[in-house]
Amino acid sequence: MTNADFEKIIDTSDEWITTRTGIKERRIARNGLQTSDMALEACRRALDMAVCPPEDIDVLIVGTVTPDYPLPSTACVIQEKLAFPNAVAFDIAAACAGFISGLSIARSMIESGTARKALVCGAEKLSTITDYSDRGTCVLFGDGAGAAVLEASDDEVGVVETYLRSDGSMREWLWIEAGGSNQPITPDFPFDGRDKILMNGSDIFKVAVREMTKACVKVLDDAGVSADDIALVVPHQANIRIIEGVAKRLQIGLDRFYLNIDRYGNTSAASVPLALDEANRNGRIRSGDYILMVAFGGGLIWGAALVKW
Ligand code: ACO
Numbered sequence: 636m637t638n639a640d641f642e643k644i645i646d647t648s649d650e651w652i653t654t655r656t657g658i659k660e661r662r663i664a665r666n667g668l669q670t671s672d673m674a675l676e677a678c679r680r681a682l683d684m685a686v687c688p689p690e691d692i693d694v695l696i697v698g699t700v701t702p703d704y705p706l707p708s709t710a711c712v713i714q715e716k717l718a719f720p721n722a723v724a725f726d727i728a729a730a731c732a733g734f735i736s737g738l739s740i741a742r743s744m745i746e747s748g749t750a751r752k753a754l755v756c757g758a759e760k761l762s763t764i765t766d767y768s769d770r771g772t773c774v775l776f777g778d779g780a781g782a783a784v785l786e787a788s789d790d791e792v793g794v795v796e797t798y799l800r801s802d803g804s805m806r807e808w809l810w811i812e813a814g815g816s817n818q819p820i821t822p823d824f825p826f827d828g829r830d831k832i833l834m835n836g837s838d839i840f841k842v843a844v845r846e847m848t849k850a851c852v853k854v855l856d857d858a859g860v861s862a863d864d865i866a867l868v869v870p871h872q873a874n875i876r877i878i879e880g881v882a883k884r885l886q887i888g889l890d891r892f893y894l895n896i897d898r899y900g901n902t903s904a905a906s907v908p909l910a911l912d913e914a915n916r917n918g919r920i921r922s923g924d925y926i927l928m929v930a931f932g933g934g935l936i937w938g939a940a941l942v943k944w
Pocket of ligand 1: 646647648651652655656677716730731770771772774809834836837838839843874879901903931932933
């Protein structure tokens with residue numbers, strides 16, 4: 636869906652969307668294509684690239700705020716379709732920080748010996764929770780999925796550091812008010828937009844720039860790695876101006892940030908793995924590179940991960 640498509644349905648312009656967000660187009664999944672279908676494809680491609688048969692996977696973690704069902708988890712749907720019964724599969728609702736949260740949990744499980752191989756996925760069908768009459772949010776979001784395989788290794792590579800934080804006091808800055816136990820959708824529910832994403836974008840913007848920067852500095856300091864050593868930053872793609880703000884504060888040139896926001900918009904938990912996969916397949920990542928991932932989303936929740944490739 637292009638910015639021109641939005642010009643036909645709401646009061647907006649390609650110029651506003653491009654200059655304020657960096658987004659030119661986003662992918663919208665067709666009716667009938669579920670979050671698990673996109674996640675399944677991403678998981679299959681990750682397993683192929685890792686030359687890892689599904690039955691070797693000990694844990695599947697899916698970051699999503701748009702599961703196929705309230706119950707069971709989307710991870711369990713994928714587990715059945717990929718056929719790896721001797722594993723545990725579960726979702727985490729950490730919004731745009733879903734993939735980095737999954738990476739952190741998978742790393743802990745591998746380091747503790749609970750799992751040898753982990754599949755971590757971020758997948759969203761945000762079009763199902765987007766209010767297409769709200770110009771302040773609808774132009775931002777897209778659908779997609781990405782995945783990565785992690786495995787135990789004695790080599791000096793892998794997830795070096797992770798950092799996660801949240802602050803629930805700002806939860807109403809980005810939320811879906813209705814549809815949960817607090818406000819169930821009853822037969823007389825007015826469908827007045829409260830069952831879709833509501834966002835206080837400008838306040839989130841400032842916290843995102845500040846906390847994403849701090850999260851990056853924290854993992855770099857903890858790992859004893861300098862910003863100059865980072866080959867590529869793979870940020871959550873919410874707004875090009877947020878990424879520019881983080882780049883400036885970290886004093887890392889924008890040329891060392893992987894950007895694909897122009898083509899996908901904000902895909903929440905899918906954003907970081909989509910960008911990571913593109914960067915990898917495009918040859919932007921070489922063996923031994925330090926890769927810094929960082930994300931921020933509804934909760935509010937944020938985090939960063941430093942990986943040696
Ligand atoms: N087209 C034209 N005008 C628009 C549009 C639009 N699509 N959307 C808003 N405007 C207008 C507003 O109505 C307002 O007009 P007014 O001044 O007459 O009232 C004006 O533009 C400015 O609005 P702001 O909200 O102040 O615009 P801002 O520059 O802050 O950009 C945006 C809005 C893009 C949402 C930005 O604040 C942002 O990216 N915030 C962060 C979002 C984010 O990172 N969320 C977390 C991750 S998402 C997740 O977890 C699922």
